[in-house]
Amino acid sequence: MKIEILGTGCSKCKKTKETIERVLKQSGVEAEVIKVEDIEKIMNYGVMVTPAVVIDGDVKLAGKVPDEKDIRKWIGQ
Amino acid sequence: MAEETKCSCGSANVAIFPCAGASNVGQLSNKIAVELEKQNFGNLMCTVGIGARAPGLMKSAEASDRIIAIDGCPVNCASKTLELAGFKADRHIIISELGIKKNKDKELKDNEISEALEKTLDILQSE
Numbered sequence: 001m002k003i004e005i006l007g008t009g010c011s012k013c014k015k016t017k018e019t020i021e022r023v024l025k026q027s028g029v030e031a032e033v034i035k036v037e038d039i040e041k042i043m044n045y046g047v048m049v050t051p052a053v054v055i056d057g058d059v060k061l062a063g064k065v066p067d068e069k070d071i072r073k074w075i076g077q
Numbered sequence: 078m079a080e081e082t083k084c085s086c087g088s089a090n091v092a093i094f095p096c097a098g099a100s101n102v103g104q105l106s107n108k109i110a111v112e113l114e115k116q117n118f119g120n121l122m123c124t125v126g127i128g129a130r131a132p133g134l135m136k137s138a139e140a141s142d143r144i145i146a147i148d149g150c151p152v153n154c155a156s157k158t159l160e161l162a163g164f165k166a167d168r169h170i171i172i173s174e175l176g177i178k179k180n181k182d183k184e185l186k187d188n189e190i191s192e193a194l195e196k197t198l199d200i201l202q203s204e
Contacts, residue, residue, distance in 0.1 A: 042082045046133025048122045049140050059132040063140025
């Protein structure tokens with residue numbers, strides 16, 4: 001599983017990454033977590049507000065920090 | 078090209094969806110949306126992306142605290158596109174109701190841009 005966190009380094013982007021990594025650790029799910037800061041890559045997903053979360057190419061959320069329940073659902077837990 | 082994707086930290090998320098239609102007022106809707114973004118009223122977003130149900134656009138719209146739809150004329154393509162996708166515009170501007178008559182001219186006139194922007198700002202600031 002490939003999890004991309006789209007954002008240019010704001011506090012919500014950092015919190016999104018921390019939350020996802022925490023849930024992955026707690027659930028024991030292995031995933032490649034990538035922080036995407038390139039504005040062109042972010043825009044090519046059609047995302048207009050960050051942070052955003054993309055899992056295996058599918059945009060799951062934009063504009064806010066995901067809650068743990070959502071993340072668990074996305075990773076199949 | 079640094080501000081195309083706005084961070085949601087800080088101020089409220091306001092999404093601006095113009096119709097960008099094939100008329101003077103349609104093109105004006107897009108110009109006004111660009112000017113509103115420059116003045117930090119919100120983020121210009123792609124209305125056709127909502128029509129296409131592009132996931133990134135849909136999620137961005139869902140994250141918005143408020144939505145402004147700017148239509149050129151009473152056909153209301155922008156606001157209807159939003160409605161069909163499950164979104165309701167909090168404010169709806171119709172350029173042709175601001176005293177600018179619809180025609181097929183795609184070249185924008187400076188006086189019409191100024192007039193439409195001034196009236197749009199009056200509406201948005203009267204909230």
